[in-house]
Amino acid sequence: xTVFRALRVDLSSGKISEEIYGEQIVKKYIGGRGLGAYLAxxxxxxxxxxxxxxxxxxxxxxxxxxxxxLATSRINAVGKSPLTGSYTHSNAGGNFAYWxxxxxxxxxxxxxxxxxxxxxxxxxxxxxxxxxxxIWGKWTGSATKALLQDAGLETxxxxxxxxxxGPAGENLVKIAGLRFSDYERFAGRGGLGAVAGSKxxxxxxxxxxxxxxxxxxxRQKFLKVATEYSTKLLNASVSxxxxxxxxxxxxxxxxxxxxxxxxxxxxxxxxxTEKISGEYIKQHYVKEVHGCTLCPIQCTQxxxxxxxxxxxxxxxxxxxxxxxxxxxxxxxxxxxxxxxxLEKLANELGIDVISLGNTLGTFIELVKRGKVEYxxxxxxxxxxxxxxxxxxxxxxxxxxxAEGDWRLANKYGAPDAFVGSRGQGFPAYDPRALKGFxxxxxxxxxxxxxxxxxxxxxxxxxVPEKVDPLxxxxxxxxxxxxxxxxGQHLMALxxxxxxxxxxxLDKDGIFESHLADLFNAAFDWSVTAQDLxxxxxxxFNVERLFHVKEGKWVRDxxxxxxxxxxxxxxxxxxxxxxxxxxxxKEFYKARGWVDGKPTYETLKRLxxxxxxxxx
Numbered sequence: 001x002t003v004f005r006a007l008r009v010d011l012s013s014g015k016i017s018e019e020i021y022g023e024q025i026v027k028k029y030i031g032g033r034g035l036g037a038y039l040a041x042x043x044x045x046x047x048x049x050x051x052x053x054x055x056x057x058x059x060x061x062x063x064x065x066x067x068x069x070l071a072t073s074r075i076n077a078v079g080k081s082p083l084t085g086s087y088t089h090s091n092a093g094g095n096f097a098y099w100x101x102x103x104x105x106x107x108x109x110x111x112x113x114x115x116x117x118x119x120x121x122x123x124x125x126x127x128x129x130x131x132x133x134x135i136w137g138k139w140t141g142s143a144t145k146a147l148l149q150d151a152g153l154e155t156x157x158x159x160x161x162x163x164x165x166g167p168a169g170e171n172l173v174k175i176a177g178l179r180f181s182d183y184e185r186f187a188g189r190g191g192l193g194a195v196a197g198s199k200x201x202x203x204x205x206x207x208x209x210x211x212x213x214x215x216x217x218x219r220q221k222f223l224k225v226a227t228e229y230s231t232k233l234l235n236a237s238v239s240x241x242x243x244x245x246x247x248x249x250x251x252x253x254x255x256x257x258x259x260x261x262x263x264x265x266x267x268x269x270x271x272x273t274e275k276i277s278g279e280y281i282k283q284h285y286v287k288e289v290h291g292c293t294l295c296p297i298q299c300t301q302x303x304x305x306x307x308x309x310x311x312x313x314x315x316x317x318x319x320x321x322x323x324x325x326x327x328x329x330x331x332x333x334x335x336x337x338x339x340x341x342l343e344k345l346a347n348e349l350g351i352d353v354i355s356l357g358n359t360l361g362t363f364i365e366l367v368k369r370g371k372v373e374y375x376x377x378x379x380x381x382x383x384x385x386x387x388x389x390x391x392x393x394x395x396x397x398x399x400x401x402a403e404g405d406w407r408l409a410n411k412y413g414a415p416d417a418f419v420g421s422r423g424q425g426f427p428a429y430d431p432r433a434l435k436g437f438x439x440x441x442x443x444x445x446x447x448x449x450x451x452x453x454x455x456x457x458x459x460x461x462x463v464p465e466k467v468d469p470l471x472x473x474x475x476x477x478x479x480x481x482x483x484x485x486x487g488q489h490l491m492a493l494x495x496x497x498x499x500x501x502x503x504x505l506d507k508d509g510i511f512e513s514h515l516a517d518l519f520n521a522a523f524d525w526s527v528t529a530q531d532l533x534x535x536x537x538x539x540f541n542v543e544r545l546f547h548v549k550e551g552k553w554v555r556d557x558x559x560x561x562x563x564x565x566x567x568x569x570x571x572x573x574x575x576x577x578x579x580x581x582x583x584x585k586e587f588y589k590a591r592g593w594v595d596g597k598p599t600y601e602t603l604k605r606l607x608x609x610x611x612x613x614x615x
């Protein structure tokens with residue numbers, strides 16, 4: 001029988017307990033994001049301050065985590081967001097999920113608040129809360145090594161699982177993230193690093209020798225299916241491209257279609273994209289390629305800047321498409337080494353790099369509009385580095401920046417300078433040029449987000465079918481809404497399994513039918529592909545119910561700037577207005593929602609009657 005084994009750690013009382021969730025609940029919510037969302041809705045009291053001891057942090061793997069060479073070793077974190085004031089989830093790669101399961105557990109629930117800095121050690125089934133006073137204040141890289149050393153383990157983070165926060169989390173910066181091993185993997189969005197900081201939790205270390213396939217019924221059958229799908233994934237063309245150039249191969253592609261947001265979404269075309277493109281950085285700065293545990297793609301590009309004013313002495317820099325955009329085009333910055341330096345700095349200070357770019361971009365726009373007096377301009381690498389330090393330590397103007405872009409824009413009387421939804425800024429795709437994001441971004445339950453339904457899968461890659469990203473005829477709107485909803489269900493499922501979304505970017509990738517095969521082979525289930533998509537739909541509705549419970553961010557709204565035409569580039573003149581205004585009506589109808597809120601009939605169909613009291 002498949003079960004989910006969770007640790008519950010109360011930092012206020014020091015109480016540690018084990019909880020077992022049976023197969024019925026696992027089939028209904030899987031694990032990872034799904035089970036985290038369900039428990040958050042049930043357990044987190046309405047209206048609490050996200051930085052109070054009453055908030056909880058759910059750090060969950062999934063039932064397939066660490067079992068096969070299919071990029072299934074991601075970890076998911078869920079809680080109430082300090083940034084948005086409501087529900088959030090965040091996902092990271094690396095090896096933490098693998099080592100968590102080897103330590104004997106599938107998830108950790110952290111609640112309460114310690115009196116002094118602590119870390120949680122889970123070592124082969126033994127659990128302890130240990131002092132971290134001597135580690136508090138350290139940057140994430142040195143803190144990771146210090147935690148491993150204190151735990152009596154090798155300081156090689158490939159050989160154990162580590163979660164850690166940096167100074168940003170300690171200082172309750174609302175865009176602080178959780179860094180996971182190995183090497184700068186971040187659950188960044190939503191500010192859960194500040195939740196850990198509010199609990200005086202510096203980190204978690206997990207290690208063990210337990211069998212990650214302990215619940216697999218027929219190992220030979222499961223490994224046969226998994227090996228077939230791993231080979232399929234390994235040979236996919238998108239997998240090969242990601243391995244060669246990493247995620248930043250998207251920079252030139254998005255710029256070429258006019259969907260590369262520039263200077264806080266002033267336009268969708270950056271004239272100097274080439275200098276921060278995946279191809280350019282690969283040629284001049286990348287020295288190493290590796291990947292997450294049990295991943296056949298291996299897409300991580302590690303760059304170095306050995307000299308010059310932006311050198312990062314003796315350190316490799318894990319860089320990606322989103323951070324390079326947020327620190328680059330979004331800030332009008334084309335100095336490659338300055339962009340890489342900013343990415344490294346954010347990772348070491350423990351800041352979500354996307355939200356950092358959103359916040360700095362909003363700030364520069366406020367300065368340009370005369371709302372704030374400060375000596376900074378687009379592309380000013382030195383000033384941006386200085387502001388990042390100030391933000392992490394809440395020094396001077398950094399105290400305002402630490403509140404995030406939505407609060408910053410509203411404080412200085414220019415709410416339209418914020419480009420996002422539910423209090424969280426948009427990522428590296430302009431929804432005026434990739435119109436599917438006019439629906440996907442704004443309906444994302446955690447706020448402005450590309451990974452709750454990734455529209456370039458069909459708008460650029462043609463999976464499962466090609467849709468013109470600039471088309472907003474009635475036929476295109478209907479098709480986009482249908483694909484966004486499908487993507488939301490598949491992505492909720494993938495975050496709960498947990499497996500990498502890069503598995504779904506190619507027609508030769510891994511989708512709901514393959515996951516059904518894997519679950520049936522592993523656990524002797526008899527689920528269908530549609531059963532699993534319904535599970536994804538259930539999870540998505542549970543997340544929306546959190547907003548309903550809070551009475552916040554229930555309706556979906558398009559930010560004003562997305563109604564303004566793009567000024568330059570291939571998508572010049574386009575807006576997101578028609579796609580959103582017409583599409584949101586179809587979206588609600590298809591979902592069985594009214595004004596962003598599920599109906600009783602929808603809850604009943606999904607087996608969520610226990611939450612009908614929220615309607």
